[in-house]
Amino acid sequence: MTRLPDLFAALADPTRFAIVERLLAEGEQSAGELADIADITAPAISRHLKVLREAGVVTQRIDGQRRIYAVTPEPLQAISAWAIAHRDFWEGSLDRLEAAIRNRRKESR
Template sequence: MPQLPALFAALSDETRFSIVERLLGKGEQSAGDLADVADITAPAISRHLKVLREAGIVTQRIDGQRRIYAVAPESLQAISSWVIAHRDFWEGSLNRLEAAIENRRTESF
């Protein structure tokens, strides 16, 4: 299972986030296809892809001379599971806060 801190750290960069968004929306792409996600050089795109690969967010396969990248589903599943677990906590907390505010409002009248 991918480590969540590494996933979040890799996604915290706007360019890397844009790369993942593109891959999610259009499916697997070559590094050249991803060059227009940001106004940066091809070597810079490659460095961003390396960070995403090392974090486990994207996979790479070789197709002749091209490197093809895709989102690793297990990394998104790890993020999704974490968000859902914490969503339940915050929804419960917010529901209790709403009830406390409503009780206080009722007591004031």
């Protein structure tokens, strides 16, 4: 079972989010290819990748001396399912707010 708080925490950092965005857009890449994501050191990129791996957001495979990273689909699907499940609540709340504003405007005329 994927823990959503861990996923959100891992993705909350702009560098880690950018790494995931790159991997989604361009497919698997080595840590070296991801080094231009931010103006940080290679060890810092590795630490970000470790956080993403531990949260289950990315996988790592070894190809000789290189570490190749790819997005794991299940955690992102879990986030999507959570957002969709809460969509009805937010849409209903916004609809109620809009109706209340309309009623208030009618009453003030």
